[in-house]
Amino acid sequence: MTSDKPTPQSHTTTVKKLMFVVVGMFAFGFALVPLYDVFCDITGLNGKTNDEAVAYTADGIDTSRTVTVQFITHNAKQIPWKFKPLIQQIKVHPGEQKVVKFYAKNQATQAIVGQAVPSVSPGIAAGYFQKIECFCFERQPLQADEEVEMALQFYVDVDLPKDISTLTLSYTLYDISEKIASL
Amino acid sequence: MTTDTLENTEHHEEHHAQPSGIKRWLYTTNHKDIGTLYLWFSFIMLLVGGGLAMIIRAELFQPGLQIVEPDFFNQLTTTHGLIMVFGAIMPAFTGFANWMIPMMIGAPDMALPRMNNWSFWILPFAFSILIGSFFMESGAPNFGWTFYAPLSTTYSNGSTAFFVFAVHIMGISSIMGAINVIVTIMNMRAPGMTYMKMPLFVWTFFITAYLLIAVMPVLAGVVTMVLTDTYFGTSFFNAAGGGDPVMFQHIFWFFGHPEVYIMILPAFGIVSTIIPAFARKKLFGYSSMVYATASIALLSFIVWAHHMFTTGMPLFGELFFMYCTMLIAVPTGVKVFNWVATMWRGSMSFEIPMLFSIAFVILFTIGGFSGLMLALTPVDFQYHDTYFVVAHFHYVLVTGSLFSIFAGTYYWLPKWTGHMYNQTLAQWHFWCSIISVNLLFFPMHFLGLAGMPRRIPDYALQFADFNKWVSIGGFAFGLSQLLFLAVVIKCIRSGEKAADKPWDGAEGLEWTVASPAPYHTFSTPPAIKDE
Known part of the structure; x- marks a missing residue:
């Protein structure tokens, strides 16, 4: 609690912690870019296809579907x-x-x-x-x-x-x- | 909480040589002065943004292009949105926070007064840059306040750099303001003022400040990406370079959704202060209000993609964001029922702040319900980018946030100025506003349901009648705000002397100091009694 008179030091500590959050969130904004790519890669969310050639793996042809x-x-x-x-x-x-x-x-x-x-x-x-x-x-x-x-x-x-x-x-x-x- | 001392009201002016004139305001580190600056600045921005809206409504008064070119129309809608969000609503709440939080928690000033000065005085520069771009060759930003890539990158009209730097400055200002509030609340509460004894406005702004420091940096990041995409050849949002324009929307709305709660949570705090005062009852559920505010803030981080249902998300994503969004109706409902239960069987009287607060509860709830409709994925496909969305967010931002700002101003104006305002003129302001604002925004629901798209300077003939009414409502609402200006100026200059506590049901430390509030208050902390 704050029954003691606040000192400039206690303000500085709090400000430092908060600045850490601010910087962290700024970095998080940029971290979203690779995270989004990974997420889309797993889910196929953004319609991106493979950007390198794949070998054809014959699991058989499903002629029942077109x-x-x-x-x-x-x-x-x-x-x-x-x-x-x-x-x-x-x-x-x-x-x-x-x-x-x-x-x-x-x-x-x-x-x-x-x-x-x-x-x-x-x-x-x-x-x-x-x-x-x-x-x-x-x-x-x-x-x-x-x-x-x-x-x-x-x-x-x-x-x-x-x-x-x-x-x-x-x-x-x-x-x-x-x-x-x-x- | 009450205080048993009135010794906090002694004057300290003699301790400092007060600079006079413009220097007083430029150099001031006093929380009351800075609060006043914020409030006046936000009112000027309200008039500027409102002026832009008047041109928009004049163009939409009848179908066809009469007054402005489509490109200029886009500049109007963009800057109207930016000015109202970052220039009118947010600084107004910061103004309230500066004025009231130290007085409500028994602190002598904000924790970081010099930073406080700076966080205000960079704002006029931000808005000069933004508004100044109207007078440049390229024109003002025309890509919507949401600045979706590639509109703001590949297809930008050249204003992107000004827009980005303006937003950077606004962001820095908001972050500094938020840090100041958090440090003040955490370190400078009067002895005995525990967290769960803090007035609700303090609580709501405390949580808002956390939202600000969490998402304003993300906004700074996304505008930086837009800047480098436009001018430095990066490809964050450019598919040709391996980027993805839809990712812009994800990052933007990760900021954008908490942002809408930044603009409404302090309004909840103001209304929760005013309703008990004029219902002459304690707030029905103080702690449930605190927890509801915190839950809304937490949920706001996991609902952003409800702005993006039509971008082709997988079904699971749509369901997740739909259910999370609808979940927010629960804590919001807790709040609405709390206000209603506070009024229930109270000895209500209908002074101006109460009128605006009751209007807030009813009209904000309408905006909340249309938000619930928009949250439903299947129907959102129809409502998306129509006037229904415009109706929804104007109900929550104008009859929600702005009305709470009016309510708060009428509630604390006697404390700020030492005078009572002209009740008749204020009544006129209220009744003109409430009628015109509904004429302005209610028919927009029907326009949207009938399929009128937003951000379009022309429209099909079948929308003509409703648009005419909407425009008339718009002009009337705009003019009504001049009444507000008149009330405030008259109140500052003259008026009946206000008592220290002009509202008999009001509670809180701010009413224990003299009216007008002395330049320095609570140099010695007040004693908080247990109840």
């Missing part, structure tokens, strides 16, 4: 590329490997390095969408007017929750020329 995989593409602002999937959607059995192609053309007058970032919806399905080979694992440098067909080889895990019958894979294409140049 899953529709849809492909959509977006251009992030200011990248003057034509970028589209060659087929809009494909039906696969879980466990079955498929290859689909994407088309890209640089319509600018100078070379641009592009990077496609994938995302799966519903997010919970992201962990079951396995890419064996993907153009999104690499940067795509294209000269002016150069065009390219890019391959995606994938399979859908047989453990995909039963209530999911349609997956949408979205690619957003970013211009990363400046970032590459500044490295």
Whole structure:
């Protein structure tokens, strides 16, 4: 209790403890960034797919189910590329490997390095969408007017929750020329 | 608690040479002066933020674009929100805390008076930066007060840096204010003033101060990330660089949800002080009120994602945040029933502070109920980003927080100024406010349910009638606040001499000192009697 007259020392002690909380919470705000990544990695919360190639592990093909995989593409602002999937959607059995192609053309007058970032919806399905080979694992440098067909080889895990019958894979294409140049 | 001594009222002015004029206010370390500064500052900000709202309502008076461009409209809604949250409501409560907490716990001043001076005087700079950005080429922030990435990063209009530094300064000010309150309460209570004898306003602000030091640093962190994403090429919220824009919302609302309780808990404290005074009964359940406040504060940390139900969370997440949010209705219900039970069979009289407090209980409960509706995940998908949300948070912030600030001002104004205010004019202020505020915000519920989106300068024709009423209510509510200004100025200048304890049912140490409260009070701590 405070029956003794408060001294400047007791104030300093309390202030020090409180400043510790303040600094700790500031650090906690930044710690949320890696924590969020780990959390999403475990739960597939943010629709992020594997960013490195996985080997195909044949657990057999579940022919009793058919899953529709849809492909959509977006251009992030200011990248003057034509970028589209060659087929809009494909039906696969879980466990079955498929290859689909994407088309890209640089319509600018100078070379641009592009990077496609994938995302799966519903997010919970992201962990079951396995890419064996993907153009999104690499940067795509294209000269002016150069065009390219890019391959995606994938399979859908047989453990995909039963209530999911349609997956949408979205690619957003970013211009990363400046970032590459500044490295 | 009562005190049996009146010897605390002696004057000490002769001990110090008082600087006069502007220097008195610039250099002051006196908690009463700083409280006054905070209160005036927050009132000016209320008028500025209210002025912006008047332009918003003028634009929305009829469908179509009449007065402002859509981009400027976005700047108006953004700065209106920022100014009202950080400039009007929060500094007003800090003003109350500065004025009243030392007097309520029998302390001579705040524990850290110089820091107190600093935490006030950096605020005008923060708001000069924010408001000044209106007059710059890029314009003021236009990404909403919630500054969601990528609106505030990739698509920023160039005002992000000013916004970020303004928020940093506001945050530093709030953190210093909070530290000061905690140290004061922990170290400077009068002998015999145990924690469970502290007046409820002290308790609620004590808990609020802890919320502030816990979440304002997180806000500082997230605005820093926005700053580096915008100007220094980091990718916290940029998917191209491996970041995630949804993570912004998680970090922001981790700050943002406790923030809404920062703005309402002190209001609970003020109302819990006023209702027993005019019902002439002890508060029905003091300790349940303390525990309810603490539970609300703790729960506020695990409900943030109810602002984000439509971001595509897994079902488990939606259920978790829905149930946790609904759980908050329990301690809040404890409080509402506590106030009602205090009034039950009390000898009630309806002075102005009581009128505002009763209005608070009823209208805040309406805002609480619409919050409960928003907490339900399935219906939130319909209500999300509509005027229903706008109606909800204005009911809790205007008829909740702001009304408690009015109530508190009318309750303690005689103590601050030494004069009674003009009761008739104050009655006019109350009745004009209560009618216009409901005309202003109640139809917004229906607009939202019918699907009118928020933050849009134009709307479909079927919303025209309601919007016209809302705008009329808005102008009336705005003008009514000039009555408040008139009451306060008249009360400072003249008026009937106030007694030391002008409300016969009032309790607390602040009523044991003279009116107006002497510049220095409780230089020797009062004795607290056991009851």
